[in-house]
Each structure stands twice: as C-alpha cells, then as structure tokens.
Amino acid sequence: MKWEDFKARMIMGMQRFMYGRNGVDQLTILILIASLLVLFLSGLLNVAWLKLPYYAGVILAFYRTLSRSLVKRRKENYVLVQGMSKVNSWFRVQKRIFQERKTHRHFKCPACKQRLRVPKGRGKITITCSKCGEKFSRKS
Numbered sequence: 148m149k150w151e152d153f154k155a156r157m158i159m160g161m162q163r164f165m166y167g168r169n170g171v172d173q174l175t176i177l178i179l180i181a182s183l184l185v186l187f188l189s190g191l192l193n194v195a196w197l198k199l200p201y202y203a204g205v206i207l208a209f210y211r212t213l214s215r216s217l218v219k220r221r222k223e224n225y226v227l228v229q230g231m232s233k234v235n236s237w238f239r240v241q242k243r244i245f246q247e248r249k250t251h252r253h254f255k256c257p258a259c260k261q262r263l264r265v266p267k268g269r270g271k272i273t274i275t276c277s278k279c280g281e282k283f284s285r286k287s
C-alpha cells in the first residue's frame with residue numbers, strides 16, 4: 148500500500164470514528180490550556196498533587212471530545228462562548244471610553260443602567276436617557 152493511500156484511509160477512519168461525536172470545541176481547548184497551566188505550576192512549585200487536576204482536565208477533555216451527547220456538550224460550550232463575548236464587549240467599551248476621553252464623557256443611566264455618551268466640557272448638563280427617558284444632571 149502506498150503512503151498516500153494509507154494516509155487517506157487513516158483520515159477516513161478517523162472521520163468515521165468522530166462521526167456523531169462532539170469533537171474539539173472552545174471549552175475543551177480552554178480545559179486543556181488550564182490543565183497545562185496547572186501542570187506547569189506543579190513543576191514550578193514542586194507540588195506533586197497538582198498533577199491530579201491536570202489528569203482530571205485531560206480526561207475531561209477526552210470525554211468531551213468523544214462524547215455523543217451533542218446537545219449537552221454544545222450547551223456547555225455555549226455558556227463559555229456567551230461569557231467570552233461579554234468579556235470582549237466590555238473590553239471594546241473600555242477601549243472606546245479611553246480613545247474618546249478628551250472629547251466625550253460616559254455615564255450610566257441611574258434608572259436603567261444604559262451607557263450614555265455626552266460631549267465633554269459643556270459644564271453641568273441635563274442628560275436624557277435615550278433608552279428610558281430618565282433625566283439626570285452631571286458635569287460634562
């Protein structure tokens with residue numbers, strides 16, 4: 148058998164084996180990274196029992212990759228992806244506030260927590276919330 152045929156057969160076999168299984172998702176990658184960090188720490192601090200969470204993480208990663216309970220695994224992963232997007236959008240807002248720090252000020256509506264942007268340097272102004280209509284005054 149030629150090497151190319153062998154390789155193609157291996158790939159097809161793997162695909163057949165993984166069919167209907169969860170595969171590697173973001174949560175599994177995160178678990179593996181966390182496990183490796185723990186392993187690294189265990190070596191650094193010379194603490195042998197820290198290898199246990201590493202093994203647990205690797206086993207969990209394998210379990211999730213080979214799992215056939217797709218709905219459950221997707222739900223778990225979805226929680227992570229949602230959380231990550233919240234963290235990302237928080238950083239995006241902070242970046243924007245920083246970039247506009249000379250021209251605008253940002254306030255939160257005291258009633259509905261909507262973030263509001265007003266031009267800077269207009270003294271004390273009355274801000275009307277664009278979402279709920281609440282009026283409040285702040286120094287701009």
Ligand SMILES: [Zn+2]
Nearest residue numbers: 256259276279
């Ligand atoms: Zn509001």
